[in-house]
Amino acid sequence: MIKTTVNTSSGSTAPTGDEVYDVAVIGAGAAGLSAALLLGRARRRVVVIDAGEPRNAPAAHMHGFLSRDGLPPATLLDLGQAEIAHYGVDVIRGRVEHVEPGYGVRLEGGPVLRVRRLLVATGLRDELPDIPGVRERWGRDLLHCPYCHAYEVRDQPLAVLGTHPGAVHQALLLRQWSDDVVLLPHTLDLTAQDREQLKARGLYLIEGEIKQLVVDDDRLRGIELADGRVVPRTAAFLFPRPVPHDELLTRLGCDKDDAGWVVTDRTGRTSVAGVWAVGNVADARAQVVAAAGMGSTAGFAINTDLLDEDVDRAVEQHRHAAAATR
Numbered sequence: 001m002i003k004t005t006v007n008t009s010s011g012s013t014a015p016t017g018d019e020v021y022d023v024a025v026i027g028a029g030a031a032g033l034s035a036a037l038l039l040g041r042a043r044r045r046v047v048v049i050d051a052g053e054p055r056n057a058p059a060a061h062m063h064g065f066l067s068r069d070g071l072p073p074a075t076l077l078d079l080g081q082a083e084i085a086h087y088g089v090d091v092i093r094g095r096v097e098h099v100e101p102g103y104g105v106r107l108e109g110g111p112v113l114r115v116r117r118l119l120v121a122t123g124l125r126d127e128l129p130d131i132p133g134v135r136e137r138w139g140r141d142l143l144h145c146p147y148c149h150a151y152e153v154r155d156q157p158l159a160v161l162g163t164h165p166g167a168v169h170q171a172l173l174l175r176q177w178s179d180d181v182v183l184l185p186h187t188l189d190l191t192a193q194d195r196e197q198l199k200a201r202g203l204y205l206i207e208g209e210i211k212q213l214v215v216d217d218d219r220l221r222g223i224e225l226a227d228g229r230v231v232p233r234t235a236a237f238l239f240p241r242p243v244p245h246d247e248l249l250t251r252l253g254c255d256k257d258d259a260g261w262v263v264t265d266r267t268g269r270t271s272v273a274g275v276w277a278v279g280n281v282a283d284a285r286a287q288v289v290a291a292a293g294m295g296s297t298a299g300f301a302i303n304t305d306l307l308d309e310d311v312d313r314a315v316e317q318h319r320h321a322a323a324a325t326r
C-alpha cells in the first residue's frame with residue numbers, strides 16, 4: 001500500500017475532509033499537473049492526489065517536449081510540483097480508492113475529501129508480453145514509441161517483436177531511423193500485403209517463436225528464438241496493450257466507446273456532470289506534451305464551469321438580499 005503523505009503547499013493543515021475543494025485532480029503526471037497549474041493560477045482551491053507511479057518512470061530521458069527535450073521524466077514532474085506549490089495547490093501522496101457521486105473522494109486509508117469538480121488523470125498501464133527479459137529491459141533498450149526514443153538508437157541494428165498486430169506498422173515506421181530493422185513475427189500471422197510492404201521498405205523478416213531477450217553486462221545483445229538462433233540487436237521495440245486506469249470513471253458511470261475507452265469532449269469532459277478525464281486515461285496516444293495540453297484545456301473548461309455555478313449562486317443570493325430589503 002502507498003503511504004499517504006500530505007504536502008499542503010498553501011501552508012494549511014492536512015486535509016480533514018471538512019473543507020470543500022473546488023477541484024480534485026487525481027494523478028500528478030503531465031496531464032494532472034498542467035490542469036492543477038492552470039487552476040491554481042486561477043485561484044481555485046485545488047487538491048492533487050497522486051500514487052507516484054507515472055507511466056514513463058522506467059525511461060531515463062523524456063523526448064519530444066519542446067524546451068524540455070532529454071530531461072529525466074521525474075525532473076519534469078518535480079518541476080511541475082514546485083510550480084503548483086507556488087500557487088497554493090495541496091498535494092497528497094496516496095491512492096484514490098473510490099469517488100462517491102456528488103464527489104466525495106475517498107483516499108486509501110485516508111479521509112474523504114469533498115470537491116465540487118473532479119479531474120481524472122490517472123494514466124494507463126502497458127500490458128507487456130510474457131517473454132523473459134521483456135519486463136527487465138522495458139523503457140531501457142526495449143522501447144515502444146519511435147517518436148520518443150528511436151532517434152537515440154538511430155542507425156543501430158533494431159528488432160521489432162511481433163507480439164501485437166501493431167508491430168507491422170511499427171516496423172515500417174522504424175525504418176526511418178535505421179536501415180537494419182528485423183521484424184520477428186513470433187506468433188503473428190502476416191498477410192501477403194504485410195510481407196510485400198515489409199520487403200518493399202527494405203525490412204528483414206526472421207520467422208520463429210521468440211524464447212527470450214539476451215542481455216549481457218546490463219545491455220540488450222540480441223533476441224533468442226526457440227530453435228536456439230540468436231539475432232544480434234542493440235535495441236528492440238514492441239507494441240504493448242494499453243490498459244487505462246479508468247476504474248474510478250467506470251464506477252461513476254462514464255460512457256465508453258466501442259473500444260472500451262472513456263468518451264470525452266474536446267475539453268476532456270465526460271458524460272458524467274462535473275467529471276473530466278485527460279491524458280493517457282482517455283487517450284493512449286497522448287505523449288507527455290499532448291497530455292499536458294489536455295490537462296491545461298480541461299483546467300480552463302473546469303474553471304468556466306465553476307464560474308457559471310458561482311455566478312448563478314451570486315445572482316440567487318443577490319435576489320434574496322434585494323427581496324429582503326423591499
Ligand SMILES: Cc1cc2nc3c(=O)[nH]c(=O)nc-3n(C[C@H](O)[C@H](O)[C@H](O)COP(=O)(O)OP(=O)(O)OC[C@H]3O[C@@H](n4cnc5c(N)ncnc54)[C@H](O)[C@@H]3O)c2cc1C
Binds near residue numbers: 055059124278280
Ligand atoms: C517507457 C516509456 C517511455 C516514454 N517516453 C516518452 C517520451 O520520451 N516522450 C513522451 O512524450 N512520452 C513518453 N512516454 C509516454 C508518457 O509516459 C505519457 O505520455 C505520459 O506519462 C502521460 O501522462 P499522464 O499524466 O496521462 O499519465 P502518467 O504520467 O502515467 O501519470 C498518471 C499518474 O496518476 C497516478 N494514479 C493512477 N491511479 C491513481 C489513483 N487511483 N489515485 C491516485 N493517483 C493515481 C499514477 O500513479 C501516476 O503518477 C513514454 C512511455 C513509456 C511507457
